[in-house]
Amino acid sequence: MRRYFGASLLIGSLVSLLVLVLYEIDVFPWLAAGIGRAYAAVLRTTVEIPPRYWRLCQYGVVILAALGVAWTSVDIERWSRRALIAGMAIASVGLLSLALALKGILFEPVSGMLAALGSFVAGGFFASSDMGKGQRTLRELMARRLAERDLAQLMASPTRLPLEGEHREVTVMVCRILNDGDWRTNLGPSDVVRAVNLSLRTMSALLMQKGAFIEHACPDMIRVLFGAPVADPEHARRACESALDLSARLVELNRECENRWQRRFVFGIGVVSGTLTLAQFRDGGRSQYGALGWEMDFARQLSGANAHYGTRVLIGAATNESIAEKFATRPLEPIIDAESGTSHGSFELIGPVGEETEEAKVARTAFAEGMAHLLGGRYGEAAETFASARGGDGSADPTLEYYIGHARELAEVDRQASGR
Numbered sequence: 001m002r003r004y005f006g007a008s009l010l011i012g013s014l015v016s017l018l019v020l021v022l023y024e025i026d027v028f029p030w031l032a033a034g035i036g037r038a039y040a041a042v043l044r045t046t047v048e049i050p051p052r053y054w055r056l057c058q059y060g061v062v063i064l065a066a067l068g069v070a071w072t073s074v075d076i077e078r079w080s081r082r083a084l085i086a087g088m089a090i091a092s093v094g095l096l097s098l099a100l101a102l103k104g105i106l107f108e109p110v111s112g113m114l115a116a117l118g119s120f121v122a123g124g125f126f127a128s129s130d131m132g133k134g135q136r137t138l139r140e141l142m143a144r145r146l147a148e149r150d151l152a153q154l155m156a157s158p159t160r161l162p163l164e165g166e167h168r169e170v171t172v173m174v175c176r177i178l179n180d181g182d183w184r185t186n187l188g189p190s191d192v193v194r195a196v197n198l199s200l201r202t203m204s205a206l207l208m209q210k211g212a213f214i215e216h217a218c219p220d221m222i223r224v225l226f227g228a229p230v231a232d233p234e235h236a237r238r239a240c241e242s243a244l245d246l247s248a249r250l251v252e253l254n255r256e257c258e259n260r261w262q263r264r265f266v267f268g269i270g271v272v273s274g275t276l277t278l279a280q281f282r283d284g285g286r287s288q289y290g291a292l293g294w295e296m297d298f299a300r301q302l303s304g305a306n307a308h309y310g311t312r313v314l315i316g317a318a319t320n321e322s323i324a325e326k327f328a329t330r331p332l333e334p335i336i337d338a339e340s341g342t343s344h345g346s347f348e349l350i351g352p353v354g355e356e357t358e359e360a361k362v363a364r365t366a367f368a369e370g371m372a373h374l375l376g377g378r379y380g381e382a383a384e385t386f387a388s389a390r391g392g393d394g395s396a397d398p399t400l401e402y403y404i405g406h407a408r409e410l411a412e413v414d415r416q417a418s419g420r
Contacts (some may be wrong), residue, residue: 016066019062019114035110062115073085073120073123086116086117090116141288141289144214145289171272172273173224174270176267177199179307200219202250203246213289268311276295298339309398314348315346327349327350350364367386367400370386374406374410382411383404
């Protein structure tokens, strides 16, 4: 937006300056005299040249017409609408001149009309240039998917966004509704739609406020990017902060849903960092800015895995490595990427490191040791170590309880297989 404003201001200023220079060197006097005679003949009244201070009004009309038409010519996409506005501006200057003539004041309209026409032509040339088209395309791709402040920063950046394609380090976040079937089974369609729309509005509003780009949204899922299209070297940290804030906000949302519909959503959030291909992708007459990479599907897979482990936010190994000093995490079993068949590390995102109690740190260390035993095939030791990670306050930890039961089951299977 800022760059459009700058282009409009430059075009309007140059046109105004040119017209006012012509005005000051008396290019228009013979026109003014002819117009005065025409007014006198048609209106049958005396039309006089006003005092010199009326030049300020003349200047104001020229500047206003040039800047106003320049703004619309640069900003409005359709040529017919730009022409309509320019025509209205020219007609307005003519009507102003006629109205003043009825009062006996000669107001020369040609300079103002010429200013509007000049800005219309110059603005049209800019709008049809590569820069003008590129800015308009960028705004269309990002509108309602990026916060206004981030869109303004992107539009004002001297570095052009490579819409033809680039590889860039970014972080993908997926937030999914995992129990929509329960809602559809127990509520009418209108209530389900209202509840889902409420959840989507809540998620998108918070994430855009945090600097995310809404890359894709559908009724049961929203997928966002951090670090693109607006570059952010702290994209992994920002994504994790946003995931925790979103998780807390969704708890509040569920209270509202319980009050209105007596049901709660089950949400899952997955966060994965990596090098993705970013571009403007086209499908016939449609286009959108998006990303390509296995991380996109794996983030979705992680978001769904939350239902299995009893977690809320799961992150990938690269994300965990980036934020290890700032956030507390717990390692889980590697998860096999459904697309490639490759296993990737997964971690539960707990919260900022500084907010942990000493007891929580000890429990988290014990959990990590239990996971190492489990992955090493030492199931009995894993079950014991996991059990030692239980907190003394009796608070529920479904993830820990899952792994205690899982390790004990594997230990029993191992015992039976060995005949002990």
